[in-house]
Amino acid sequence: MHQPSTFRxxxxxxGQVANHLATAWYNAGQHIVAVCGRNRPKAExxxxxxxxxxxTDFTHIDAIDADxxxxxxxxxAISGVxxxxxxxxxxxxxxxxxxxxxxxxxxxxxxxxxxxxxFSESRQLDYRRIPxxxxxxxxxxxxxxxxxxxxxSDVVIPADVNxxxxxxxxxxxACNFSNHMFSIAEELLSDAGLSFELLKPLIxxxxxxxxxxxxxxxxxxxxxxxxxxxxxxxxxxxNMIPSYQDLYRQLSQLIHQFHTKKNHE
Numbered sequence: 494m495h496q497p498s499t500f501r502x503x504x505x506x507x508g509q510v511a512n513h514l515a516t517a518w519y520n521a522g523q524h525i526v527a528v529c530g531r532n533r534p535k536a537e538x539x540x541x542x543x544x545x546x547x548x549t550d551f552t553h554i555d556a557i558d559a560d561x562x563x564x565x566x567x568x569x570a571i572s573g574v575x576x577x578x579x580x581x582x583x584x585x586x587x588x589x590x591x592x593x594x595x596x597x598x599x600x601x602x603x604x605x606x607x608x609x610x611x612f613s614e615s616r617q618l619d620y621r622r623i624p625x626x627x628x629x630x631x632x633x634x635x636x637x638x639x640x641x642x643x644x645x646s647d648v649v650i651p652a653d654v655n656x657x658x659x660x661x662x663x664x665x666x667a668c669n670f671s672n673h674m675f676s677i678a679e680e681l682l683s684d685a686g687l688s689f690e691l692l693k694p695l696i697x698x699x700x701x702x703x704x705x706x707x708x709x710x711x712x713x714x715x716x717x718x719x720x721x722x723x724x725x726x727x728x729x730x731x732n733m734i735p736s737y738q739d740l741y742r743q744l745s746q747l748i749h750q751f752h753t754k755k756n757h758e
Contacts, residue, residue: 498522498640498644499522499523499524500523500524500560500561500637500640500641501524501526501558501559501560501561502515502518502523502524502525502526502559502560502561502562502563502641503525503526503527503528503529503548503554503557503559503561503562503563503583504525504527504528504529504539504543504545504563504565505529505530505551505554505562505563505564505565505566505574505578506529506530506563506564506565506566507528507530507532507535507536507538507539508565508566508567509612509613509614510565510588510608510612511528511530511539511563511565511566512539512612512614513612513618514563514565514588514608515528515539515542515543515545515565516539516542516543517618517620517645518641518644518645519542519543519544521644521645522644523641523644525540525543525544525545526545526546526557526558526559527540527545527546527547527548527554527557527559528540528543528545528546528547528548529547529548529549529551529554529557530548530549531549533547533549536548536549551574551577551578552577552578552579553579554578554579554581555579555580555581555582559581559583560583560584560637561583561584561585561586561637561641562578562581562583562584562585562586563586563587563588563606564585564586564587564588564597565587565588566587568589568591568592571587571589571592571596572596575596575597575599578599580599580600580601581600582601582602583602584600584602584603584604584634584637585597585600585602585603585604586603586604586605586606586638587605588605588606588607588608589605589607590607590609590626590657590658590660590661590664591654591657591658591661592605592654593654594628594630594654602630602631602633602634603629603630603634604627604628604629604630604634604635604637604638605626605627605628605629605638605654605657606625606626606627606638606641606642607625607626607627607652607657608623608624608625608626608646609623609624609625609626609660609661609664610623610624611668611669611672620645620646621645621646621647621648622646622647622648623645623646623648624646624648624649624650624660625642625645625646625648625649625650626650626651626652626656626657626660627639627642627649627650627651627652628651628652628653628654628657635651639651675696677737677740678692679692681737699711709751709752712748712752714748715727715745716744716745716746716748716749717748717749717752719749724741724745727741728741728742
């Protein structure tokens with residue numbers, strides 16, 4: 494079935510994912526008919542950016558005529574939002590990697606559209622390079638999800654929940670955990686009265702190498718070399734922060750074991 498190039502989208506949620514997707518679709522020529530959220534100021538702000546109506550009562554969202562109702566809320570909040578929604582004639586989709594599509598079983602048409610990216614306020618993103626994982630309850634619904642994803646991205650991938658979860662787990666290591674390491678580095682330097690700015694070229698090169706070559710081949714540092722003297726000195730410097738000491742020790746052991754194993758294979 495041929496899908497229209499423009500859809501009427503009601504966005505449920507006012508967080509980063511909702512803001513980024515609604516704005517991106519609006520800029521791509523999609524019609525954002527409503528922004529629905531309990532936080533009226535945030536809903537009004539996003540609605541103003543996308544020329545949409547504002548809705549704060551989920552139980553009356555069926556009064557909004559939309560082709561797609563997009564639930565873009567935290568994973569733990571999806572089931573609660575679904576419980577409040579009336580039966581909707583349009584396609585209802587969520588943006589979660591981890592939630593199964595069956596959480597939307599009360600609706601006749603359902604789907605998933607999950608962008609594999611980190612979203613922060615005021616960050617401009619190149620949507621064409623962002624992978625979008627899609628799922629639909631039928632071929633027609635998959636086609637709708639694909640059309641919506643394709644108007645933003647060149648990388649659209651059909652994926653069930655098992656595949657999405659595996660990518661999400663990997664993304665937590667690649668993005669969330671690595672960013673926390675940056676936060677620790679910034680804290681250590683700040684506490685010493687030193688500038689985090691001087692680490693930025695290193696961070697940029699680290700990320701570039703991880704994408705240009707296999708990350709395991711890009712690994713450097715005292716843990717890979719098993720430089721015990723340097724690691725012992727680092728641990729001594731962390732005496733006043735036992736949690737960081739433990740983290741340093743555990744990560745160093747993992748890195749050394751990983752590369753020792755690889756060298757023996």
